[in-house]
Amino acid sequence: MSEETVIIGGGPAGAAAAIKLSRQGMPVRLLERKSGPHHKVCGEFISFEAAQHLEELGVDLAALGAEPIRHVRFYNGENELAFDLPFTAWSLSRRLLDSALIEQAQCAGANVELGTAVKQLSRTDDGWRLVSRRQSSEGQASTAFSAQTVFLASGKHELRNWKRKVEASHRNDLIGLKMHFNPIELQQPQWRNTVEIHLFNGGYAGLEPIEKGRVNLCFLISQDIYKACGGNWPGVLDWLGRTSSHMKQRLATLTPRWCEPLAVSGIPYGYIRSPDDSVPSLFSLGDQAAVIPSFAGDGIAIALHTATLAAHVHAAGGDSSTYQRLAFNDLTQPVREAERLASMLSHRLGRKAAFACARLWPTLPREMILRTRVGLSQLMQ
Ligand SMILES: Cc1cc2nc3c(=O)[nH]c(=O)nc-3n(C[C@H](O)[C@H](O)[C@H](O)COP(=O)(O)OP(=O)(O)OC[C@H]3O[C@@H](n4cnc5c(N)ncnc54)[C@H](O)[C@@H]3O)c2cc1C
Structure with missing residues (x-):
């Protein structure tokens, strides 16, 4: 069986994991179903935490033309509330950001296969069996292969047999x-x-x-x-x-x-993969690990954070249940806080109360925003 770690998905989570593992000299095969740069539904907001990860991954946001973001203006009907962010964030289209990460993964030595979708993932006695399908001008070609370890970074897309267990709430x-x-x-x-x-x-x-x-x-x-x-x-x-x-x-x-x-x-906001759902040698990253309400603008940071954490645990010989437990600890508070905020602001009275409180306590919006940020797990500090 191949020693390669197979990564399914070349978004921020998959590409960042590929960079981290490759830099540690581990063989990586990344499969991304899209054949080239593409747009994704996203606010294009790159939080301070995400920007820190990106710098470390070799992505130069300023050189890519990203816009620094320092101020926020909230509107509730005709009411306006403006304040400065407690950090500098950035804004860049996902088309450019995701392509830059894929490029870094290739430079780090990862074997990146674009235009290749994983169609099947099944467990074997000693690892995983995958079936991928490659689209080319000559048509489609399917390939079956095995891997000991799989990083699942397919974002909102579910793989048959490995769908996230999303509660009704x-x-x-x-x-x-x-x-x-x-x-x-x-x-x-x-x-x-x-x-x-x-x-x-x-x-x-x-x-x-x-x-x-x-x-x-x-x-x-x-x-x-x-x-x-x-x-x-x-x-x-x-x-x-x-x-x-x-x-x-x-x-x-x-x-x-x-x-x-x-x-x-069908975005399952508030979903967090429970450590109990962890499967040996399967590391779920990014949106497959947790889905923070997009209003908080930290989904990319979660993708990069979980990728870093998973690569760190895997490279150190740790198993996926250790990783999943650490990720759960890091992600639960920010995701739950963001859920509470999003729920309050989606109602007229909640918005009215939030605007009134923010006028009385001008530091409140900054504090609320900070509570939705993804911190570093103990392991990474
Ligand atoms: C409306 C909305 C607005 C948002 N705004 C922001 C924002 O402003 N800032 C922010 O930080 N976050 C935002 N997010 C969240 C952010 O987009 C996600 O959290 C982030 O993209 C997750 O990264 P990922 O790598 O896990 O998944 P993705 O970015 O979705 O990447 C997954 C990749 O896997 C590939 N793939 C899927 N299935 C397969 C397969 N079977 N085989 C091979 N490849 C496959 C896909 O083509 C894709 O490239 C927003 C989300 C939504 C819905």
């Missing part, structure tokens, strides 16, 4: 949509260094500048609202513009870059 009817825009030139300075969060019943919309002076809009709405808007992009945009005069103004000065938005649904 973590299921929701939300749809995530994303679009890139060009702002009119006069408006460009308004976007500098600032992320805007527009809150409304049941969801939120995030607007932030990305590379090349562009602006990303990413928002969550319920399927009911989506259907009531006619289930189409112009209808949804029109609805969004009616959530506040601020949002209406923003949308009037932005020109969409794509004909259709990217969309995603």
Whole structure:
């Protein structure tokens, strides 16, 4: 059986694990189903913790054209609440970020196979059997192979037989949509260094500048609202513009870059893989380990954090249950805090109370944000 660690998925979690393991001289084979750079539904917000990991992984955010983010503006209808972030964050399209990580994985010596999807994963007496399918101009080719250790980093995509056990309380009817825009030139300075969060019943919309002076809009709405808007992009945009005069103004000065938005649904916010669910030699990373409400903007940090932790444990000869326990300890507080915050802000009265409290105690938003951050586990300190 091959000594290679097989990594399924080349998002931030999979690519970061590939870099870490390869740097330690361990053989790695990373399989990513997409054949090249691609966009993903994401707010494009790179938190301070994520940025620290990325620097260590060799990704130079400034050189890639990322925008530093230092201020936040929250909107609840016509009310505005502005404050400075307790750290400098960054903003960069996932297309550029994920590609930069894959490039670093290749430079570190990982065997990266793009355009290759894992279709089957099954346990054997001494490890794993995988079936992958490669798409090329000549058609599809399936290959079966074995591995002792598998890192599962397929993000929101489930592998047959290895689906996350999502409790009913973590299921929701939300749809995530994303679009890139060009702002009119006069408006460009308004976007500098600032992320805007527009809150409304049941969801939120995030607007932030990305590379090349562009602006990303990413928002969550319920399927009911989506259907009531006619289930189409112009209808949804029109609805969004009616959530506040601020949002209406923003949308009037932005020109969409794509004909259709990217969309995603069935995101199990609040999911955390229990250590009891750990399977020998299977390390679940990133969204396969935990899904923090995206409003907190720390999903990428969780992906990078779990990748670092798993690589550290595996390289030291530890097993997946040790890793899963450490990850569970690190992720539970931030995910639960973010869930509580998201739930409060999704209701009109909760938003009203939050805005009132934040005006009375101006340090409150910063403290709440810090509570949703992923800290380092004892092992890594
Ligand atoms: C609406 C929304 C907004 C968000 N905004 C932010 C934000 O602003 N900031 C932030 O930090 N986080 C944000 N997140 C969360 C963030 O996008 C995820 O937490 C992060 O992408 C998880 O990284 P990952 O590597 O685990 O998974 P992914 O990034 O999803 O990567 C998984 C990879 O695996 C590949 N793959 C899947 N199945 C297979 C297979 N069978 N074989 C081979 N390859 C496979 C996929 O193609 C993909 O490239 C947001 C999420 C949502 C839904």
